[in-house]
Amino acid sequence: MIYLTDFKAEPEELIQQQLQACERVIRAGWYILGSEVKNFEAEWGARCNAKYAVGVANGMDAIEIGLRTLGIGENDEVITTPMTAFATVLGILRAGATPVLADIDPNTALITPDSAERCLSSKTKAILLVHLYGQVRNLETWLDVCTSNHIYLVEDCAQSHLAMWNNKVSGSFGILGAHSFYPTKNLGAIGDGGALTTSDADIAKKAAILRNYGQSQRYHHPELGLNSRLDEIQAAILSVRLRWLEQFNQRRREIARLYFEQINNPYIDLLAPPISPENHVYHLFVVKSHVRDLFMSYLGENNITSLIHYPIPVHQQPPGQHLKCDPLGLPNAELHAQQCFSIPCHPQMSDNDVAKVIGVINEFRG
Numbered sequence: 488m489i490y491l492t493d494f495k496a497e498p499e500e501l502i503q504q505q506l507q508a509c510e511r512v513i514r515a516g517w518y519i520l521g522s523e524v525k526n527f528e529a530e531w532g533a534r535c536n537a538k539y540a541v542g543v544a545n546g547m548d549a550i551e552i553g554l555r556t557l558g559i560g561e562n563d564e565v566i567t568t569p570m571t572a573f574a575t576v577l578g579i580l581r582a583g584a585t586p587v588l589a590d591i592d593p594n595t596a597l598i599t600p601d602s603a604e605r606c607l608s609s610k611t612k613a614i615l616l617v618h619l620y621g622q623v624r625n626l627e628t629w630l631d632v633c634t635s636n637h638i639y640l641v642e643d644c645a646q647s648h649l650a651m652w653n654n655k656v657s658g659s660f661g662i663l664g665a666h667s668f669y670p671t672k673n674l675g676a677i678g679d680g681g682a683l684t685t686s687d688a689d690i691a692k693k694a695a696i697l698r699n700y701g702q703s704q705r706y707h708h709p710e711l712g713l714n715s716r717l718d719e720i721q722a723a724i725l726s727v728r729l730r731w732l733e734q735f736n737q738r739r740r741e742i743a744r745l746y747f748e749q750i751n752n753p754y755i756d757l758l759a760p761p762i763s764p765e766n767h768v769y770h771l772f773v774v775k776s777h778v779r780d781l782f783m784s785y786l787g788e789n790n791i792t793s794l795i796h797y798p799i800p801v802h803q804q805p806p807g808q809h810l811k812c813d814p815l816g817l818p819n820a821e822l823h824a825q826q827c828f829s830i831p832c833h834p835q836m837s838d839n840d841v842a843k844v845i846g847v848i849n850e851f852r853g
Contacts, residue, residue: 496835508723523722536659537684539691542717546645546667546681550578556693567615568598569800588812594759613639618647621770646770648673676721735834739769772832
């Protein structure tokens with residue numbers, strides 16, 4: 488079976504390094520907000536071209552905390568996409584703000600500036616730009632939109648670890664970046680984890696307070712915070728896995744290049760390739776088909792795993808049906824949800840695995 492993710496196939500060297508990192512934490516006897524978290528925060532901030540990184544419990548908390556550091560909450564609106572993991576919108580709601588959903592470009596599945604501008608109102612305080620599937624595009628345009636409308640650009644980088652645009656890393660364009668280290672992410676923990684990155688010292692300081700019950704120092708609570716701390720073992724594991732990230736991202740790009748070059752089937756549409764290889768880290772390789780269910784069943788019969796990202800857009804989920812959206816509707820997002828699915832593109836795939844995926848796809852006849 489060729490899986491979407493295959494942790495069991497990871498290099499033995501990496502497994503041993505992670506075991507050693509866990510032993511180091513256990514023997515140190517310090518498990519919460521210690522040197523492992525501090526070291527990883529310094530490493531991740533540097534890799535993201537940010538002066539500060541604040542480790543938190545997960546990517547959703549990173550969004551909530553990030554918005555709260557900006558003073559965004561009740562009666563404020565944040566524009567984002569309906570084509571994302573629900574945690575994106577949930578983070579906005581948990582901050583007390585109102586999500587407003589913009590439509591996507593059918594060629595990339597990313598929200599478009601035109602749709603986002605139609606969503607603007609006097610209550611808009613930020614655009615939460617999701618770098619969906621691992622791609623970053625047109626950041627100058629998004630910065631112009633936000634600057635001209637006096638709103639913040641916040642980046643959801645859960646899927647775009649170290650993707651770059653014009654030599655800058657995702658998460659370093661807006662006022663802050665929110666990162667998830669869920670196990671399946673390009674940089675994944677063995678459990679939940681997340682971080683907020685920024686070059687604003689006040690944001691970093693307030694985020695560090697909010698993640699730890701709102702404490703500025705022990706038992707002093709100037710803020711109503713939450714319990715959202717990246718723990719020492721996960722931080723130690725992430726520091727290990729960070730050393731492998733570039734290598735793993737490059738393998739994902741190699742697989743994606745072969746897919747773009749060799750997949751040729753009238754029943755499959757590929758999303759637009761990146762302008763430059765560094766613009767995409769292929770957390771997911773997503774294709775579209777008007778006979779998706781048949782195609783996915785066929786892949787399964789040939790021992791190839793596939794999955795839909797995402798089958799139900801946010802505004803069609805029961806808790807999201809009341810949300811505001813582009814006044815022209817969200818037809819592109821709705822069609823994408825009906826046709827999209829992900830095929831394997833992970834760094835443990837062998838050349839034979841890649842060739843099999845391509846061959847099986849090209850042989851499908853509906």
